[in-house]
Amino acid sequence: ETTGLSGGTGTFPFLVGLGWFEEHDFITCQLLSRDFSEERAMLGFLQDMAADKRFLVTFNGKAFDVNLLGTRYVLARLPDPLSGMPHLDLLNPSRRLLGHRTSNCRLVTLEAEVLGFSRLGDIPGWEIPQRYFEWLSTRDPALLADILEHNRWDIVSMAALAVLLTGVLSGRESYARHPGDLLAAARVLHERGCLSDAQRLLEAVLEHPEQSHTREARRLLSLIHKRAGRWAAAVTIWEELLASDPTDTFAGEELAKWCEHRSRDITRAITLVEQALAAPQALDAALRANLGHRLQRLLTKQGKTF
Numbered sequence: 001e002t003t004g005l006s007g008g009t010g011t012f013p014f015l016v017g018l019g020w021f022e023e024h025d026f027i028t029c030q031l032l033s034r035d036f037s038e039e040r041a042m043l044g045f046l047q048d049m050a051a052d053k054r055f056l057v058t059f060n061g062k063a064f065d066v067n068l069l070g071t072r073y074v075l076a077r078l079p080d081p082l083s084g085m086p087h088l089d090l091l092n093p094s095r096r097l098l099g100h101r102t103s104n105c106r107l108v109t110l111e112a113e114v115l116g117f118s119r120l121g122d123i124p125g126w127e128i129p130q131r132y133f134e135w136l137s138t139r140d141p142a143l144l145a146d147i148l149e150h151n152r153w154d155i156v157s158m159a160a161l162a163v164l165l166t167g168v169l170s171g172r173e174s175y176a177r178h179p180g181d182l183l184a185a186a187r188v189l190h191e192r193g194c195l196s197d198a199q200r201l202l203e204a205v206l207e208h209p210e211q212s213h214t215r216e217a218r219r220l221l222s223l224i225h226k227r228a229g230r231w232a233a234a235v236t237i238w239e240e241l242l243a244s245d246p247t248d249t250f251a252g253e254e255l256a257k258w259c260e261h262r263s264r265d266i267t268r269a270i271t272l273v274e275q276a277l278a279a280p281q282a283l284d285a286a287l288r289a290n291l292g293h294r295l296q297r298l299l300t301k302q303g304k305t306f
Contacts, residue, residue: 003129019155050081062089097184123150171201179208195224252276270298
């Protein structure tokens, strides 16, 4: 918690909340500077606490917290214990894996809409700097109580969120219960080239009846089959997608590629591309241009054939 959000040298981090796992327990620790004179001692204590830790987990820490603390270590002429430490910022994976079903990806929103937890009487973040300045003037401990509670819940929530995200990405049934989460995790794994893990999650998605998730999962699964050279499985999915929705431009284009380069059925490839171009839904400019280019190439090939 800081005296402002500008992040400049005048921004003072008066409270640093820490949390870590020890076997089956989660430990929280809060470092509070009761005034500006205690900052160096707080930074030194944070150095000691971080000495035996292997990595750092934050929420939006890459954009704010770590940079701010780095500045304070420079000003205090102390080595920064967080510099170079492997760092997982939970904001980005939360957006990738959970953003499809949340109104935004603020930590309090993820608590309420994903973790099933709502804070009661929580102090709003904008009020915290003023509360600390009032504390410096009055030394009324009640002014800090709500800030400490707010900060502690931030740490506990990050731990719960890290466990949830790990469970979703691994596909563990106790965590990955929402088919949209599984689909999002499969996309991430597919991008990383972890095809067998992605396929496992997609097959789990297909066990759920939600049509929107099912169609997207089948599309991605077909690409995994295609990449692995399992052409029969991929073609079966594309045929089924087109049979259920003749305007599915993804399936139409993939089948057209198959017909052009594998089965050598140029006539059907032309039909599929023309069908995709005539689909009632609006096509983005890039896709329409690609389909148009493919059609011209196919017509040229057909002319040479005949």
